[in-house]
Amino acid sequence: MELTVTKNATCTFCGCVCDDIELHSDGVRITHTKAACVLGTAWFKNHTVEKLFPDALIDGKPATVDEAVHFAAELLHAADMPLLYGLSNITCEATREAASLAELIGGVIDSHTSL
Ligand code: SF4
Numbered sequence: 001m002e003l004t005v006t007k008n009a010t011c012t013f014c015g016c017v018c019d020d021i022e023l024h025s026d027g028v029r030i031t032h033t034k035a036a037c038v039l040g041t042a043w044f045k046n047h048t049v050e051k052l053f054p055d056a057l058i059d060g061k062p063a064t065v066d067e068a069v070h071f072a073a074e075l076l077h078a079a080d081m082p083l084l085y086g087l088s089n090i091t092c093e094a095t096r097e098a099a100s101l102a103e104l105i106g107g108v109i110d111s112h113t114s115l
Contacts, residue, residue: 001026011036013043013088014113039112043089082107 009021023044024032033041056068063071076082084102087095088111102109 001028009044011040011043013040014111015088039088039115076101076105076107079105079107084109085112087111088113 004025004027006023006025008019009023010017010019011021018036018040021036021040021044022034023030024034029048030044033044036044054062055065056063058068058071082102082105084098084107087098087109090098099109101107
C-alpha cells in the first residue's frame with residue numbers, strides 16, 4: 001500500500017481545532033499522527049467513514065433514535081443531578097441545546113476535555 005502524507009490537517013475533535021497535524025495513511029486507515037494530542041490521535045485513528053454502529057443503543061442493544069431519546073428523557077427526569085457529558089465533535093448549536101437542557105433539568109455539564 002502506498003503511504004500518503006497530509007500536512008496541516010485540522011482536528012475537529014475537542015474544539016481547539018488544531019490545524020498543524022500531520023497524518024500518514026496507508027490508503028485504508030490513518031496509521032500515524034504527528035502533533036495530535038492523545039484525544040486527536042484516537043479520533044483520527046479510530047473513526048472511519050464506515051457505519052460501524054446502529055443509530056442508537058439502549059443497554060447495548062440497537063434502538064431507534066426515537067426510542068433512545070424517550071429512554072434518555074426518562075433517565076434525565078428520574079435523576080437527582082444529571083450530568084450531560086461528552087459534547088465532542090458536535091456543532092455549536094448542539095452544544096447550546098445541551099447547555100439549555102442542563103439548565104432546564106437542574107443538571108451539570110462537562111466535556112470530555114476534563115479528562
Ligand atoms: S483533540 Fe487534541 S489534537 Fe484535536 S483539536 Fe483537541 S487538542 Fe487539538
